[in-house]
Every structure is written in structure tokens, then in C-alpha cells.
Amino acid sequence: MVIRQLSETLINQIAAGEVIERPASAAKELIENALDAGATRIEIATSGGGKGLLRVSDNGSGMDAADLELAVKRHCTSKISTTLDDIRTLGFRGEALPSIGSVAKLSISSRRKDSAGGTEIAVAGGKILHLRPSASNPGTIVEVRDLFFATPARLKFLKTEKAEAAAITEVVKRMAIAFPGVRFVLSGTDRSTLEFPATGEDHLARMAQVLGKEFRDNAIELDAEREGIALTGFAGVPTFNRGNSAHQYAFVNGRPVQDKLILSAIRGAYAETIPAGRYPVAVLSLSLDPALVDVNVHPAKSDVRFRDPGLVRGLIVGAVREALARDGSRAATTGADGMLRSFRSGFQPGYQRPAQGAWSAGTSPSRPFQTANGGFGARPQASFDGLSMPAARAEPQAQPWQQSRSAEEPPPRYPLGAARAQIHENYIVAQTDDGLVIVDQHAAHERLVFEAMRKALQSTQLPSQVLLIPEIVDLPEEDCDRLMMHAEGLKGLGLAIERFGPGAIAVRETPAMLGEVDAQGLIRQLADEIAEWDTASGLSAKLEYVAATMACHGSVRSGRRLRPEEMNALLRQMEMTPGSGQCNHGRPTYIELKLSDIERLFGRS
Structure with a gap:
């Protein structure tokens, strides 16, 4: 084979394959050039997803005839000189314009602010068509037409016009965030106009x-x-x-x-x-x-x-x-918006009032409502197992279907308010200074247990409780092998396990802070999770993940009725715990509804 020197046009087209992958790549390079030129206003216009037309106009420093002639040649740049160790501009390679000019029809009109007139250069398929004077405003206008006309095979790999237009939009958004002092306008026949006014340093x-x-x-x-x-x-x-x-x-x-x-x-x-x-x-x-x-x-x-x-x-x-x-830990404002959208004003025509005496206090099968004093004759329940809750301030107890606070009494001063009711034996309703909060008791307690375990892991081994009768869990032999490889790490979490024959695990101790725990379910889930990890790696890197799993199994379950002091203790602990706005799985633990939102529901605002 004979080795030969490639032509400049072919070299540029090869380079274009790396630099200009799609219209959005060209837009990015041209916007970077405008920003490096000190532009404070950049306008981008597209047609056909940028394939038919891509025009970038700016009010930057501009170029003269000599600059334009060099700008369309490879490795010509004003941004670096001898080293790559101190790059402080967006562009520096000197490849963008010649790459675009080698695969498209490129024209550049530019004028320096101190010049009486401007200059225009045109390039098509890597060949300079003309360099001539032009009437131009200070700044630069770069126009790219028929992108990839010189390399038609590349067109087959582009996406739809809508997808390519969306990619250009994303480029403009990223540049707009990076440079808030610059005004960006994106328009064209393939889109609605998008404008980002300059916000200065904000x-x-x-x-x-x-x-x-x-x-x-x-x-x-x-x-x-x-x-x-x-x-x-x-x-x-x-x-x-x-x-x-x-x-x-x-x-x-x-x-x-x-x-x-x-x-x-x-x-x-x-x-x-x-x-x-x-x-x-x-x-x-x-x-x-x-x-x-x-x-x-x-x-x-x-x-x-x-x-x-x-x-x-x-x-x-x-x-x-x-x-x-x-x-x-605060709830996202979108949670309240979603709650408002889920409400429907007025009654449903199909609703039928139950016959007199059909419901008696506390006998509804689903127990849909319980006041914070354990109303309707509810029996007090046991306190939270294993997790120490701070003593809650005594709160006046509301009677069923009566106002929970007198007009003279000041509202609660806690961020999450004071518990007023438990509904469907899973959600705590609390009154705050300026609204109400609905708490998912299982999700909230799960986060509290996890954070307590995480804190304990940083200092010492977690205390455990010995089971009177060991719990035997039947598992496949390979799952048992994996669990025993990590027995020492699990012991540090308060979970003591032993091999019980080839296909079973004996659970002898469980973390004390979890209280009563479903050992069968916990061991099976841990076996599944460990199977997804690299068994050659130690458990130390996964301890927090295991702690999250244990916290889920040891948290107060949905459907458990709570006493008012337990509900308030949960709220106070949430206020003191980092990350209590979401459970270990990322779901929100509470939703806040402001009084102004409630008034909107009733058309009072």
C-alpha cells in the first residue's frame, strides 16, 4: 500500500466527524465562540432542526478581514498560544469553523466595534468562495446552511428534526445557566421562540x-x-x-x-x-x-x-x-400542588348518606378517623419499640368532632406542628402555625430508625437482643454462603447469624433498636441484596444500605394506632433528624398544606 498525504478538505471532514456530530454540536461551538468574544446578547435561529439553517448572531468584539481568513483554517485561534495548562476560554482547539465549513455551507459576517465597515467570508465544502466587504453591525453573524451536504452519509444518522431542535434547545439552556449575564434568544421556523433575559449576577x-x-x-x-x-x-x-x-x-x-x-x-x-x-x-x-x-x-x-x-x-x-x-428535610412545594389538584370541590351525586345508626362511633370497619386523644374509646397502644423518642409537650386534647383549640390559645410553634388526628391508622394530621401537615407514620419512623443506626455505626457496635428461640430461615445454599461471608459485618449491626445445616441460617440476635422484627423477611431480603453485590468486596461499603433495609423491617407499620404522645414524639424527632423529609427509599414522609392553599380550595382567596 502506498502512503499519501490527505487533502486539507478531507482532513477537515474527518475532524468534523469528531467535533460536529449533529446540529447541536455546531450550535455549541458557535455559541462558545460568541461568549469568548465577550457577547452580552446572543440570538440563535434554526430551521429543519438545524440541518437546513443554523444562525448565531452576537454583539461581541467582532473580527476583521485578516481574522476571518484565518478563522476558517484549522488550528488557528486567538485563545491559546503555547500551553494547554492555563485554558480560560470555552474554545481553544481552532477546529470548529473549518470543520463546519468542510461539511456545510458556511458564511460569516463580522465587524469590529472600532471599524467603519464589516467583512464577509463564505465557505462551502471546505473551499473559500469569497472574502469581501459587507454592511454589518458590530459583532458577528455565523450562518450555517445545508449541514452535512458534503458528507450525505452523515445525514442518515441524524434524528428527526424535532429531536435535533430539542438538542439545540438543551445546549442553549446549559449555556444560559452558565452565563446569567448574557441574554439568549432561540427562534426559528421549527420552534416557538425561547428567550432568557439577562439576570446579571442572580x-x-x-x-x-x-x-x-x-x-x-x-x-x-x-x-x-x-x-x-x-x-x-x-x-x-x-x-x-x-x-x-x-x-x-x-x-x-x-x-x-x-x-x-x-x-x-x-x-x-x-x-x-x-x-x-x-x-x-x-x-x-x-x-x-x-x-x-x-x-x-x-x-x-x-x-x-x-x-x-x-x-x-x-x-x-x-x-x-x-x-x-x-x-x-422540608417537603417539596410540588407535593402541596399535587394535593390541591387531587381535591374535588362539592359532593359526589352518587354519595348516599348512611341510614341513621348504621355507623356507630369506633365501629366503622376501616376505622377511617381517630382524634389525637385516641377518641372513640380507642385503647392506648404500646410506645415505639426500640427507638427512644423525646418527651412531647402536653397538648390540649380535642374531643371528637369539636374544635381542637380555643380561639384564645396560640397555635403550635413547632415546625411540624401538633398532632390532631390519625386517619386510616397510617397518616398523622398535625396543625402548624400557618397550615397543616400530613405525615406517613411508617415512612417517617423508617427514616428515624435508619439515622439512629447510621449514627451508631460511626461510634460502636449496635446493641442486640438475644432471641429466646433462634429463628431458622431456609434458603438456597448459595445464599447461605453469601450471608455467612458477611456475618461479621452483620454482627456489627446487631444481627447475629449462624449456619444451620447446608440450606438454612439461624438468627440468634437482632438489633435491639428494631424491637420486634420479621427475621424471616429481613434475612431473605438481605440475601437477595447481597447476591447483587460483588461478593469479593467487603460489607463495610454496604453497611448503610443494610441499615436502611433493617430500618424498613423494624419501623412502626402502617395500620398501627398511635397515642397522641407517640404522634407528637414522632413529629419532634423528625424535626431533629437530618433527612426526615423522605424515607430511606426516597419517598416523602410528609406533605405540608398552607392555610392559603386551603382557602384556595374553598374559593376564599
């Missing part, structure tokens, strides 16, 4: 423009620093989550990235607070010395490599968890 206002106003009400501010790496941004409360990770935005030195390390750190920070299949909403911005991060990993510049990835991950996980512990 990053949260820009995030609300992109992510919706609900994010402002459900976001927790982040501000942390470790060994010269600063992390800022906002993390959504766990109960404010989405069905995919598209609402997670990460930036490194102002550059939008989609880095696996950062996304993994976000997922780890929200462990045991987000339901399976749901994703948190977060906007994270890392600032560090450019020499500590490599942005030249891929021509698309969306991946980065950190010199100390462990430090970066630890910073993100620690900062987010600290923020969630500080302010993440």
Missing part, C-alpha cells in the same frame, strides 16, 4: 428561567471549598425529583460538561433519599486552577479529567449531603 433567577419557578422554591444553596477547589450552585430537595437526569447541570470553570464523575457524585450524595428510577435536580459549578483539570480529553470538550478525582467527588458528596442535612 444565578438562581436564571436557573428559575431554565428549570422552572418551582426550582427556586425547592433549591438549597451550595458553597464549599476544599484544597483550592470551590463548589457553588444549588441542589434540589430530595422530594423535588425528576424521571431522568436531564435536569442535572454541571460546570467546570464556567464550561458546561457532562462528566461521569460529577454525575456519579450527585447520585451518591442523594443515596437513600431518592426513589429508584428518580433523579435529583441540581446545578453544580466547580472552580479550580486550570492546571488541575484537563479539558482536552475529547474534541467536543464535554468531558474533563481531574488531577485528583477523589478530592472532587468527596467535595461534591460532602457539600450536597451537608446541605441536605441542613435544609433538605
